[in-house]
Amino acid sequence: MKNNNASVIQKKQSVKIRLPSVLLYLFLGIYAIIQVYPLIWLFLFSFKNNNEIFSGNAMGIPQVWRVSNYLTVLTSGNVAVYLMNSVIVTAVTIVVSTILITTSAYSIVRLRWKLSKAFLTYILLGLMVPIHATLLPLFIILRNLNLLNTYLSLILPYVVFALPMGVFIMVGFLKSIPKELEESACLDGCGIYKIFYYIVLPLLRPAIATVAIFTFLSSWNELMFANTFINSEHLKTLTVGIMSLSGQQGTQWGSIGAGLVIATVPTLLIYFLLSDQLQKSMIAGAVKG
Secondary structure, eight states: OHHHHHHHHHHHHHHHHHHHHHHHHHHHHHHHHHHHHHHHHHHHHTTOOHHHHHTTOSSSOOSSOOTHHHHHHHHTTOHHHHHHHHHHHHHHHHHHHHHHHHHHHHHHHTSOOTTHHHHHHHHHGGGGSOGGGGHHHHHHHHHHTTOTTSTHHHHHHHHHHHHHHHHHHHHHHHTTSOTHHHHHHHHTTOOHHHIIIIIIHHHTHHHHHHHHHHHHHHHHSOOHHHHHHOOOGGGOOHHHHHHTTSOSSOOOHHHHHHHHHHHHHHHHHHHHHHHHHHHHHHHHHHHHO
């Protein structure tokens, strides 16, 4: 009897333990479907024409898979040119901002100089500046420097606005790295540049990945500066190019959906490639906090 009672108690306990986990997985599954469904809908939407979209099949599977929407966008829509412009601007922005962020954060945290805290405060004040409030001053400055309708008219503002958040993340991550690693390298005869390049920089990969993702999203999806500072057709970025696909006489919504899919794919690739480093950065920040 005792054995039977013990087995019954164990079964009840196992049921109690499994029930919350089942509910948790059910909730996470529903949440995942809600998050992924817009991407699936956009993918299906890109293969339809206006007749099918407005006839009541905007949410379902296409009756005819029209690959011609992608061909139209890439050829007559100049999306290939817009895509290349976005890649150039975003890649240069990420490289330049990452170099400035890592070196600035290292000098603030590790080097001893009087104005280090004031310099950090000055950079972090940029988080309080609304990006929309800088549109007119930036336009006047870029016009006086003859930089309008150039890649620099977008790269320079993107780099500047990436610095405050990037330095904030990098400083917090650098403080979690023990100084003993650098001190031992210094005793072995390494200079400050070798210590930064060979010791510190490899340890900053999670933080660099986090900064790169935030910088990529902010510059890749930016529309206001790109629409204001660039008027030349061969220099427009992808966001402005997709917006220009809607015509005054009529809009081919399937082609716009194809352009949005092309714009979304690089974002997904960047996240999948850097997601592990991003998780490591978040875990390190959580442990430190």
